[in-house]
Amino acid sequence: MTIDPATLMAYADGELGAIDAKRVERAIAADPALAVEVDRHRALRARLAGSFAPIVEAPVPERLSSLLDTNVVALPRPTRPARAHWREAAALAACLVLGLLIGIGVSRDGQVTGRDDGLYASGSLAAGLDRQASGATGAVRIAVSFRDRKGAYCRVFSTAATDGIACRDAGGWALRRTQQGAGPDQNRGAYIQAGSTDPELMAAAQDMMAGQPLDAVGERAARAKGWR
Structure with missing residues (x-):
């Protein structure tokens, strides 16, 4: 019985x-590797929840709460999209965003630079990827850091304009995946709601990871070495 990664994460x-849960449980009973993947995903969720707990418990800034009080519009609950083909959808979204970024050259505040060998973080995004701790608030928010299967350091990030995964190479922070940002716009300041990282972006990061994500100690050591 084959269980695709999206169903296993669900x-x-x-x-x-x-x-469907019973079907997955039968597959797990027959394949211990699936149980390992489930445990790995749950451990990652628990680690992220711990990182973001102080932010979730903090009061919403007054400038945002006033907007919520005066500009609330009831919207229909969105229908949950099918998860079976999330990789294809994510790849298409990434291609659309890449086309937009290449078309304009760089993002509004110079966060992305197009080169012959691809897109690289620059300006405030590059600085955030270099220095920002996972879970800390700011214009650049880092959800998690990890090593990919080739040994490179990678970070899942969110900004007002772009969310994505960047990995460190000899040229800097190469943008491996990008999508439209879920963070604030210029009128709302630098506040980014905790837990807003797209779950499919996190799923992509899990597919890239070799082992477990970095903890706070591992991140500090990696920053001290320039992520090399």
């Missing part, structure tokens, strides 16, 4: 119905 998150 099971780990408790999002499957009873019938």
Whole structure:
């Protein structure tokens, strides 16, 4: 029985119905490697929850709460998209964003630079990737840091304009995946809501990881070595 990664993550998150959950449980019983993947995903969620807990518990800035009080519009609840083909959808979204970024050359505040060998972080994004700790607030928010299967350091990031995954190479922070940002716009300042990282972006990061994500000690050591 084959269980695709998206279904396995949905099971780990408790999002499957009873019938689909039983199907996954039978597959896990037959393949211990699936149980390892479920445990890995749950451990990553727990680590992220711990990192963001202080931010979640902090009061919403007054400038945002006033907007919420006066500009609330009831919207229909969105229908949850099918997860079976999330990789294809994510790849298409990444291509669209890449085309937009290449078309304008760089982002509004110079966060992205186009080169012959691809897109690289620059300006405030590059600085945030270099120095920002996971879970800290700011114009650049880092969700998690990890090593990919080739040994490079990578970081999942969010900004007002762009969310994505950047990996360190000899040329700087190469943007491996990008999508439209979920952070604030210029009128809302640098506040970024905790827990807003796209789950499919986190799923892509999990697919790239070799082992577990870096903890705070591992991040400090990596920063001290310039992420090399």
